[in-house]
Amino acid sequence: MFKLSKKLQALPPYLFLEIDKAKRKARAEGRDIIDLGIGDPDQPTPKYIIEALYQASQDPTNHRYALDQGMPALRRSIEGWYKRRFNVNLNPDSEILPLIGSKEGIAHFPLAFLNQGDFFFFFDPCYPPYKGGKILAGGKPYLMPLLEKNDFLPDLKKIPLSARRKAKIIFVNYPNNPTSATAEKSFYKELIDFAHKNKLIIISDLAYSEMCYDGYKPTSMLELDGARDVVIEFHSLSKTYNMTGWRIGWACGNEKLVAALAKVKSNIDSGIFSAIQLAGIAALEGPQDYVSNMCSLYQERRDVLLSGLNSLGWKANRLKATFYVWIKVPQAKDSIKFAAHILDKANIVVTPGIGFGKYGEGYIRMALTVDKKRIIEAIDRLRNI
Numbered sequence: 001m002f003k004l005s006k007k008l009q010a011l012p013p014y015l016f017l018e019i020d021k022a023k024r025k026a027r028a029e030g031r032d033i034i035d036l037g038i039g040d041p042d043q044p045t046p047k048y049i050i051e052a053l054y055q056a057s058q059d060p061t062n063h064r065y066a067l068d069q070g071m072p073a074l075r076r077s078i079e080g081w082y083k084r085r086f087n088v089n090l091n092p093d094s095e096i097l098p099l100i101g102s103k104e105g106i107a108h109f110p111l112a113f114l115n116q117g118d119f120f121f122f123f124d125p126c127y128p129p130y131k132g133g134k135i136l137a138g139g140k141p142y143l144m145p146l147l148e149k150n151d152f153l154p155d156l157k158k159i160p161l162s163a164r165r166k167a168k169i170i171f172v173n174y175p176n177n178p179t180s181a182t183a184e185k186s187f188y189k190e191l192i193d194f195a196h197k198n199k200l201i202i203i204s205d206l207a208y209s210e211m212c213y214d215g216y217k218p219t220s221m222l223e224l225d226g227a228r229d230v231v232i233e234f235h236s237l238s239k240t241y242n243m244t245g246w247r248i249g250w251a252c253g254n255e256k257l258v259a260a261l262a263k264v265k266s267n268i269d270s271g272i273f274s275a276i277q278l279a280g281i282a283a284l285e286g287p288q289d290y291v292s293n294m295c296s297l298y299q300e301r302r303d304v305l306l307s308g309l310n311s312l313g314w315k316a317n318r319l320k321a322t323f324y325v326w327i328k329v330p331q332a333k334d335s336i337k338f339a340a341h342i343l344d345k346a347n348i349v350v351t352p353g354i355g356f357g358k359y360g361e362g363y364i365r366m367a368l369t370v371d372k373k374r375i376i377e378a379i380d381r382l383r384n385i
């Protein structure tokens with residue numbers, strides 16, 4: 001009786017649903033599952049952040065609607081973190097907007113700029129929810145393949161003039177989910193130049209800026225000349241402080257872009273729970289050794305997993321950032337079938353590459369979200385499939 005809107009119908013089906021169903025079934029059967037599928041930190045939120053939430057939640061002034069723009073104190077705290085981390089100055093009143101998680105902001109942003117039929121550029125493979133927000137806003141996706149031979153960076157020169165003319169937004173995400181690729185300043189320079197020439201907005205997702213190894217530190221695009229005219233950057237406390245369930249992040253950059261997102265949001269939500277904002281301040285201003293300890297933990301797991309995969313003859317990139325290992329497996333020509341086979345034979349959950357787009361086919365993704373002992377066990381099981 002009720003027909004779905006054309007926009008909703010246009011959304012691609014959620015390919016991970018099948019794997020999810022199979023995983024739940026295996027668990028219900030009492031099988032000992034090793035879950036390398038989800039990109040969600042396995043360690044708890046640091047105690048000092050939980051304590052800040054507890055304290056703040058006792059104060060009735062925090063029980064009311066929060067301001068749409070976020071607490072001034074939180075924006076100043078983000079300003080300070082940004083200055084310390086990237087040596088970039090942001091105006092906390094006009095260039096920073098706290099969000100209910102960065103996914104929320106990224107999904108809502110296109111409503112501010114896309115008209116029906118406008119193109120947007122997006123990566124394939126990419127984290128699926130991001131395409132959805134733009135399609136819901138009426139945009140038409142223009143796919144940029146991320147290929148191994150280009151270090152999983154898009155080849156901007158290959159984008160035809162006709163597409164450039166119709167496009168309004170280009171979306172980038174480095175360090176990248178799912179490929180774990182990273183981008184250097186030279187690429188960002190080329191991208192900023194491309195955006196200026198073609199009048200494009202750059203959305204840059206830096207969810208993994210703090211999850212990095214071997215001394216590597218990701219760059220913010222806002223460190224570069226000309227970026228402030230065209231860039232809006234999205235940050236998240238989710239992965240950095242093990243706060244995925246708390247829902248807090250922020251957008252920053254060009255003030256017109258930030259103001260437009262604030263206007264969209266003021267019609268949709270009523271801000272972040274104030275106690276969570278105060279906990280966010282505690283996270284950003286507290287001792288950061290928890291973050292570096294988490295990086296050491298992931299780095300250790302990475303080394304164990306990579307040497308195990310190597311012993312299986314599976315080819316994986318040596319990631320400098322994120323907690324995703326992107327693996328090319330000869331047997332995974334049909335990655336959904338291969339993931340199902342692994343679950344069936346080894347009780348291990350992995351994510352099939354095609355779930356991130358057609359250029360993800362032939363790959364599987366493993367997340368470093370189980371401890372070392374389980375990773376070693378997983379490799380042992382995979383030896384026998």
Ligand SMILES: *Cc1c(COP(=O)(O)O)cnc(C)c1O
Pocket residue numbers: 039100101102103104127173177205207235236237238239244248249
């Ligand atoms: C996990 C993740 C995020 C974080 O989203 P939040 O809504 O802030 O929890 C953003 N982008 C990518 C690519 C991610 O993988």
